[in-house]
Amino acid sequence: MTLSIALLAAASMTAGPVKPAIVTQTVNSPAFKAAETILRNDHDRFVSEIIAITQTPSWPFGESGRASVYAEMMRRSGFADVTIDGIGNVVALRPGKNRKLPAVVVSAHLDTVFPKGTDVTVRREGTRLMAPGIGDDSRGLATLLALSRAMDTAGIRTDRDILFVGNVGEEGPGDLRGVRYLFEHDVRAKGAASFISIDSSGSGGIVTRGVGSNRYHIVFNGPGGHSYDKFGIVNPMVPMAKTVVGLYSIKTPAEPKVTYSASIAGGGTSVNTIPPQVFIDVDMRSTSPTEVERVDRELRAIAAQAVAEENAARSTERGKVSVDFQVIGKRPAGQTNETSGLAAIAAASAQAFGYESRFIAVSTDANVAMSLGIPAITIGSGGKGGAEHSPDEWIDVATDDSVRGLSVDLATIIVAATTTH
């Protein structure tokens, strides 16, 4: 997941008491009670799988080693049909009673934010495990395995197919390419009834708003030259500066939230040289796709005008200034209904196990499904954890809290894959 627990809390809205009867029925059923016992008995294996996954390094665009290990774990967990797709996602089918119904897709991500070569040795102090990526998202990946085994052993068969996916490319540079690919190329995902991403520790947080973003590396080029000798020629620094000033004059509504940031500046060669190239990195975000696109459109117009003004204001005898928008990332925005359906099921499931539920706006793999109109949420894998994206990342695997968290996810998935709610 992209933001820390602290940021998640800040952006959240409390979800009211939503308890679809089907959730209560499900968690009170003998089969579910059996599954809970199985999760508890299986917990040591669950923890050992978290460790094994964590200690198999996986970095942005370097997920293939972990994908192989994870595919083998899925096979050993009982999946008959496990494949690695064209972009590197591990995809395993758990057939439902009615194969003609749209499936539910449940995913966790294979990538971490940590570069190749990071020490991923897991350290343990009591029930606390520490290593880069252990919560984000090794625990999520192991959760898929544990839930599937519990359903098998408890004899739970859902109405719908469930497609379990260990996907690539969730973190920043990956730009959601794993889930993007899945929904473009896998017919089972394309027509899915819903999408559930299991990402990072914790229970009760339900991502229902996918913050979309457009991110650019905007490069301004010019002829460059000696600051004294060539004074009077166009300077790409000027349209770059006007673009920043123009961006910060764009008005934004309070709702839907839309933000922008001129975040990084760079370029130039020496203090006495008119720079041949400068750049800014800009981030635009919103839960509303139309708002992101509006800001994007206005920014491009501002930059184009600034370039035209500079070419008119100063000499172009040695060349003109120009601008080039290079895409760093584009994440689609989207939203899932918070009052019924998938979000309500997840909220009721959390509350059924004593967790306070809350709705969150953030960018996760669920963005992709949301943007396609498929009901989608991202929920935690249970237990406590923190310091994601830092070398001090940790999780707690105290059994009671950990198993309760797994039970929340199991209830959410089973009910989502049931047709009667």
Place this chain on the structure above:
Amino acid sequence: MTLSIALLAAASMTAGPVKPAIVTQTVNSPAFKAAETILRNDHDRFVSEIIAITQTPSWPFGESGRASVYAEMMRRSGFADVTIDGIGNVVALRPGKNRKLPAVVVSAHLDTVFPKGTDVTVRREGTRLMAPGIGDDSRGLATLLALSRAMDTAGIRTDRDILFVGNVGEEGPGDLRGVRYLFEHDVRAKGAASFISIDSSGSGGIVTRGVGSNRYHIVFNGPGGHSYDKFGIVNPMVPMAKTVVGLYSIKTPAEPKVTYSASIAGGGTSVNTIPPQVFIDVDMRSTSPTEVERVDRELRAIAAQAVAEENAARSTERGKVSVDFQVIGKRPAGQTNETSGLAAIAAASAQAFGYESRFIAVSTDANVAMSLGIPAITIGSGGKGGAEHSPDEWIDVATDDSVRGLSVDLATIIVAATTTH
């Protein structure tokens, strides 16, 4: 010297035929003819000294090794009074007939632009010598030695004292600190009649306009924060950008020439972080001190207003933005009369030996003396040369051209140290 020959030519104005009678008398005198012969006979030693100086590494703020070697060369060339002053300049007095008259200061600089560790081995192909710093300014340093020996041997004694100086800190980062120190601390320099800097190869180019510059690393600070979560707080990128736009709205006259350049931009941590700090490096130059100071004043006002506007426009709940002007360099501007006196003597001396003379505007050690109202020029050390400030730097020591160039400088110095012109 800071600019290449090509740039010098671009900035030059042709000097008309100026031939003070005293120059003609001097160069036609038997003593001067004798000195010319001595320069020719001494030319091999001159070349070997250029090589020895070049192969003693000297970099910005690392001139002391070369200073020791050069002081010893001065002593071996006949100077009785050689000292190294408080900042590292080598200073040698050549007493005149009238010790009460203001002296003439003649300098060449010890520093090069090349960093510590640069290979300074001299390669020779015929009359062409190649090594970093060999023209800029090893040849100038050796010129002082050769001229002094020629005057001694030919029995030429000037009216005024001549203070020969091998000074530190001429190149960029040195910010003219060697000559600055000399004019602040050495009473003989403080009250000098004129100042002549011998810098790089060539004959006929006479720097009469010292381009002054103020250079700043301008840092804009702010609280910083997450681009989505903290949207609405002040961003130091905005006043930075407004400062650039404001700078480029400052009007400049055609004469005196004044220039500015926003040359380098930087700062920020990641595309989704409102930057806690950004900066721009700015260069302002003019031959007119008042023009540099006007632009400087306007720029500071623009930056201050931009900061105030940003603190008013967006939330300061996490802190305000601020600006800090950090001085990279300050070189005083100045100008020497081009129609009489020192500049006319130098032009007549060049023309007496068949060189076309031209006046040049550039930044050299002469800036300091000019800014103090002391007549000052920078002239070449003779011969051909090029590619200064590049690893391919070269000079040509073909004897005829080389000795003629030395003769130009000898005439200029002797006449400048004579009271009757």
